[in-house]
Amino acid sequence: MKRWIRNLELKKKFIFYTYIVITPVLLLISGLILEKNYEEMTLEQNAQGENQVNNLAGSLEELNQNMIEMSTYIGINSDVNEILNAPNAEELNQNPQIWLDEAPMRFVQDILAIKGYVKTWAIYPENGVRPYLRCIDSSVSLPTIEAVRETDAYQRALTARGKVCWAVVGKSYGDFYEANRTEKMVLYREVFDLSGNKRLGYMTIGADIEKYREICESVLDYRQDGAVLLNRQGEVLLTGGRIGDQTKAYLEGDGFGKHLQEDGTTYFHHGNQMIYVQRSDDNSFITCTIIPDSAVNKQLLSVFGTALAFLTVVLVGLFPVLSLISNIVTKPLGMVEQAMKKFRGGDFSQQVEVDTQDEVGRMAECFNQMVTDIRILIEENYVMQLKEKESELTALQAQINPHFLYNALDTLYWQAVNGGNDELAENVLTLSNLFRLVLGKGKGVVCVSQEIELIEEYLKIQKMRFTGRLTYEIDLDERIAGEQIPKLILQPFVENAVVHGFENSEAPCEIYVTAEQTEDGMEFVIRDTGIGMTDEQIRQIFQAESAEDAERYKGQRIGGYAMKNVRERLELRYRGRFKLLVDSVPGEGTKITIRLPRDGQ
Template sequence: MLFGNRRPLLPLFPLKSIQSSISFAFSCLILVTIVVTSLISYRLSVDAVEQNATGYIEEIIKQVNSNIQSYVDNMENISLLAMTNKDVKYYISDNDFISTEERRVYEKRISDLFQAILYTRQDIASIMVFGYNDRFVSDRRITSLNPNADVRNAPWYKSAKAAGGQSVISAPHVQNIIQNEYRWVVSLSRELRSTDGISPEGIFLVDLNLSVINDICRQINLGNKGYVFIVDQEGNIVYHPQQQLIYSGLASEKIDEVNAAASGASFTTGEGDGKRIYSVQGTNFGWKIVGVAYGDELIANKDTLSRSLFLYAFFGLAIALLLSVLLSHQLSRPIKNLQKDMKLVEKGNFDIKTEIGQMNEIGQLGRTFNMMVGQIKNLMEEAILTQEQKRKSELALLQSQINPHFLYNTLDSIIWMAEQKKHEEVVLMTSALAKLFRSSISKEKELVPIRVEIEHIKNYLIIQKMRYNNQLDYRLDIAPSIMMYRSLKILLQPFVENAIYHGIRNKPEMGLITIRGYEEEDRIVFEVEDDGLGMTEEKLEMLLEPVGGSGLSDPLQSGSGGKGIGISNVNERIKLFFGEPYGIQIRSELEVGTCVTIIIPKLD
């Protein structure tokens, strides 16, 4: 059934032009635009609140950073007090004491100094000095070092020694250098130097029990779930409200992201209610203070606001979607039908006739499309018929051009042999010539049995071998199974000609032409191979150019102004009769030879 016989559907809306239809559709889509604009506004508002909250968190963390920095600076001031104290300097220097009593006096003075500091600072667990001269003094008059702990291998000892007089803050650790004492502390250590500031004399150690740092961090309020934590330069946690859970593996923290973040940077993890905003501040001694706030706590009425907005948007969207579906169906149906018909035309179906509904712009376009397809179909049929007839005529003309010149050259050879009294050669050559031209001028169809084509090329080779007596030899290797199939008339002769005139004629020694024929699945394959001079790539490209271009001229007509049957024209002739999958392939190597492969289908 033709599309033109279908009864056109009644339009949902009696609109006379596509312009009015589109205008009405745009009016309906305004509602959708409003909803989308509202959602965008809501999103921008939420983002603005989150940015403000992030800025607020950054300011809080900066203040925490400042407080902790001041606290550490106070600890460093204590180390400066030890460094400038003359008793401490004398005690850890290389000076020898007059007596044990004198040494105890110095130890008592230093211990009293450290005890006075501890009395004012409850957050300090202990103060100790370890001289490189193996002298040791702490805030306690009687102190027993742990015999199982090697002070020189402690991380805080090594770090201070490597820092060369700069203060070093350690990660939280259990301090076990005092016998029977195991405290969870952070150590501030520093190398003490001589008065000239050059010679290192010992290590000063202050153990902090983290109470001040814990109190500073606990006082920070970042919502009901927000918190502050601290990591050192190695990524170890100095303080965290859930520190025990993290150490036991029951909770985790974004330590890698924190280490990668620069000071003053912020980043976000998670989505929805699990969204967390991290704000990172670095200290000058390697720690990073991190504030964590939860996204769902940044806007107090976020849930109420979102529910109200989406409730109103839901009804608006429902109405807009219903209208959009109806309108898009009404507007796009004729366009889709026309598109479908155009795709069929793309595939080569020129019998299609598109449906014409209302006589608006689309209806007029469909009517024009139908007229255009009909005209294209007629023009294509005429063009195909004209081109096919033209090509067959050109090929037939090209084929006939060879006959007079070949006859002239062959008769000239027969005359020469007759003058030389070579009667048998004259008879053989004349007989071959007669058979050759009987086949050429026969009124048989274009397709002939392969055995006829092989007989034709055999006669042609007999003539050429007699003409080029000591220069040409040939061999035929044709599978008997292919003789019953059909081939184009005079298919092989142009390739044998080219093998002789372009490959063997100018060769100093005898050349060999081998003609093979065999079947390969559903194809017949011929090969014309010579061991002549071969060709360069440029000459091979010229050989494949069509007649009328710069292709090689037929050697039989060279000098007479004529053109032979170009190899590319034979290739076109094969494709014209059998289709694109068939044709010729040429491979050639200079000074080695040329092989032409001709592929045709099996035709009974």
């Protein structure tokens, strides 16, 4: 794998590594988004589930409350209470219309007609008065209070002591009917006197169970959702939607009741579904809605599919973008590569055109500079070799044995001393020293102090020529006395000041030479009070390029050739890190300024 990656082109590596970095990041982002969406969907589901169970409980509560209010109205009605408290039951029983004549049962019949879901109404007096039995769906209620007393529902009603109890009755006989034609939700309760101490009778009201189921179906959002209605005893009264047997058994078991007592929560997770719970105000009902996890999982799967599609689109869409970016980066590198191949083949004129200022642009600039430097270095070395050969030829043509000259000057010196001519002896000694310094054992580099000494010896000889007319002053900063500089870069300018500035003039000659240290190197100044030069003369001196100019200057004692030679030698040594300035005013003099870096710079 590593070998395969190493062999890839830079463009492909860029795309490959970008995908390696971006893909985990996108996966992480997608995972975080999925987690966040899952949390949001869970919160939303819980909110919807609570809202759903609250709506269901509210609708069922409203329905039940209507039945409770109807039972309460009859239970506290004075006419009904008078019948239930009557001591002469046998006398009252003689009137088969007793309940219609003496009680507001016609109102009850109107209610049964209006409230179409109420199917049966029964009142069983404890004093022996005949029961009031009304059924509009052909069901048959239990005929006597004695038969009612044998039922479990009656016993529960006694335990409840006037509180409302609920039960669901199927299509059969049971605790409420000898024959029941439709499933019903039955309200049953004991009827007490107004003091609440004396039991007067027993009342049942039966409502069509389909009305409850319609409410459940209208509230449930999805087919897989379910609803369960339990009574106070934890018995399942009604189910709607999809309710599994295991869920029903759990809700009827002790685990559900214990869970409610311990947590007191309005929703909790059981198995693979969420159960939302709402108690009625009087705790007579427990309403539950059940939402399976598959509903959330389906939504989550949809979100996951969307995230996966988004991730795929991003990764696929990145390819052309990355290709474009890699082309922007690698194209200049390809240009540099091609230029390097041509450079390796000997083409030293190669230059890469890159407009950017980034790392690639700077690399191209470095390559361009390197090619330029190498080309200049080759050209300079070639020129230097030619100049060296020319210098060797000149040296051979003008070769004189230094020992012969030293011995000759030494003989002249002692002859002058023996002849008592001290001035002549001093001049010969000065000339000997000047000759020694100029030759310098063939060295091309000298100390600043040696160059200054050479100038001083030269000026001594010139002062001997211009008796009384030449004065000079030399100032050397001792901090740079030991610094190395090219040989004979100051003396030609001093000689030019003497020969060009004073030789054809009768005016006094003044020359000032200073060498001092500066912040960024060394500065040498040669200033004279001679005849000066025009700008055109200065330009001609430094721009003499033709063979005629060079030949003409070689014939001069001093002038443009020597000064141009100095500039060329400085350029070869310092590579543009020097300054050679000429400031001259005709009739006033000339000032030469040379600024050089120190050896350590």
